Amino acid sequence: MEYIENICNEVEKRQRQYHAMAPEIVMTSSFFFEDFEDFAYGCSNEFDSYVYTRGTNPTVELLEEKLAVLEHGERCKVFASGMGAISAAIITLLKAQDHVLLVNTVYGATVSLVRYFEKYGVSCEVVNTTDVDEIIKRVQEHTRMIYFESPSSQKFEMIDLQKLAAFAKTKEIVTVIDNTWASPLYQHPLDHGIDVVIHSCSKYVGGHSDIVCGAIISRKEIISQIEEKGYLYLGATCSPMNAFLALRGLRTLPVRMRNVHETIQKVIDALREDKRIEKIHHPYCGDAKQKALADKYLTGYGSLFAIDLADDDLEKLKTFVNALQVFTLGVSWGGFESLALPVYKGKNQEDIVKRGLKLTHVRMYAGLEHPDTLIQDIKQALDVAYGTV
Known part of the structure; x- marks a missing residue:
């Protein structure tokens, strides 16, 4: 038994010495701790430490870091699907009695999700327009989110991001855009004042029709809220394998x-x-x-x-x-x-x-x-x- 343990230890030491060209797939559910202090710190900082892959994983974390940079955001959280990301954002950023404007021919499943939340006291209105002045007219006293696509699903029409973001900030309304159509390369909504960017990484990011994955990019404080609530509660964890495939996709x-x-x-x-x-x-x-x-x-x-x-x-x-x-x-x-x-x-x-x-x-x-x-x-x-x- 001792001989086997020694051999295993030597193999692990050799593995740490190679220099892989591709990112490693850290296929583990949990991580061990060096000592009690390390354990205590990890448990108190689950999203900045390696404790359990449902929280943070090195392969997934690398994908998050790259997507944050590409979208000019402070931080990113990756999910098991685009709908996992959308659901986490809505659960975290809305509460009972809040009102949502769904603007510009939004993805049908997103509309269905928000309407489902009417049973919990969240109201919504679908506004199929690209005119920011028309959007402003539909804002209510308790509107707390404007969720939109630009270009939109089906019609691929665009909205003036700066004008919409500037108005929303005066009313403390959070703006959320699904930016999947443009990819993280061809449009940067955060640069124009939009609060939250969502991607279905199953599309251009993955690029090979072999993964389902989603992401949210925003300021640190917003991502921290989503990590602690929507992400943790829904459990829509991206697997290390899918994160690796998304990283492969980013290279091309x-x-x-x-x-x-x-x-x-x-x-x-x-x-x-x-x-x-x-x-x-x-x-x-x-x-x-x-x-x-x-x-x-x-x-x-x-x-x-x-x-x-x-x-x-x-x-x-x-x-x-x-x-x-x-x-x-x-x-x-x-x-x-x-x-x-x-x-x-x-x-x-x-x-x-x-x-x-x-x-x-x-x-x-x-x-x-x-x-x-x-x-x-x-x-x-x-x-x-x-x-x-």
Whole structure:
């Protein structure tokens, strides 16, 4: 027995001496302490010490440090999913009798979550507008949070971040943005006065369609509150393996984002004049006001966009989607493969109309395939559905 223990100790010493090029995956649930003083300090500082991976883990911590730097924030907390991050922020920053404005076609699951919290005394209003003056008109005496996306889900419209943040600060309203579309590279809301940034790291950060992960970046005091409440209570802990894969994704993020930035412009330029498409939703082809906001806040373009087909013929919609050969029918986005996701799912027409969307609205993600390949695929699918032009 003593011989085995000696061998194990020698192996561990050798392991500490190598210099791995990639970050280590610290796959452990708990950590030991050198002495009582070390133990006492760790128990009193769980989020700044290694005690239990549900609190802090070296691999996860490295991802948090990198995301905080990329988003120009003081601190980051990583979660098991984007919804884990969203839920933790809402649980921590809101209380009974608070009011929330959900602005600019927010992700549907987020809207559902906030509405669920009405049973606990939190009220909300959905405001599908990009006009900050209109948003200000909807603010109530007990409004405590403005949660939004810019660019937004489905329509990819932008809001004036500085104007919204400046107003919110005068009313002590916390501003929360889902910044997933732009990635941590192409937009920095914290620089413009926004309080909290949320990312679904399953998308561009991961970049390979093989993880589910989320993150919140903000000031230290806000992240500390979220760590002690929403994060700890929900237990939405990111695994060390997923953190490692997200770190791998960050290494190629600039290259991938530069690729999709160039691809999406080529794809949109090729589709602009196609009469079988009524509208393309993306900041690159927005009106003058939207283009000005894109120029002000974005340093590059994400490649998630949407098209409205020329009419509301659902049979043509189905034909178009089924005719796509390169674009895969599927949820999420941000990986190698290009994706298509029609908003119509068979029985949800009423909900689509309420959201202000066209029945033949299709969200599309341009991946890392050659742009000519993607253009040809969309064109041939339109040919099948509508005939050639």
